Amino acid sequence: MKTAVGKVVSNKMTKSVVVAVQRLWQHPKYPKLVRRTSKFMAHDETNACNMGDEVRLTSSRPLSKRKHWIVSEILRRARIFEAPVPSKLEAPETSTLNNNATTGHAANMRTDTS
Numbered sequence: 001m002k003t004a005v006g007k008v009v010s011n012k013m014t015k016s017v018v019v020a021v022q023r024l025w026q027h028p029k030y031p032k033l034v035r036r037t038s039k040f041m042a043h044d045e046t047n048a049c050n051m052g053d054e055v056r057l058t059s060s061r062p063l064s065k066r067k068h069w070i071v072s073e074i075l076r077r078a079r080i081f082e083a084p085v086p087s088k089l090e091a092p093e094t095s096t097l098n099n100n101a102t103t104g105h106a107a108n109m110r111t112d113t114s
Contacts, residue, residue: 052078
């Protein structure tokens with residue numbers, strides 16, 4: 001059976017994930033390594049995979065039109081960032097100089113007396 005290692009890029013389907021597998025190969029004419037990415041749909045029976053997880057795929061019989069792989073194991077979990085919830089939202093304080101200039105108080109306005 002074939003195996004592949006890749007990163008989960010989508011888990012929006014039930015019991016299915018999309019895994020991106022990268023491979024390197026050398027160009028035959030130019031001595032340069034070329035990186036190619038293939039996306040495979042894989043079966044995830046327990047819905048355990050999240051976005052960014054590194055998983056190992058194993059080939060299987062065709063499970064659907066595009067699904068020919070099974071997630072055999074999760075190699076590394078993705079780090080999920082959770083933003084801290086602010087306890088109290090306060091408006092920023094403005095200085096009185098800026099406040100007087102924008103409100104147009106008479107003390108700050110110039111008057112011509114001739």
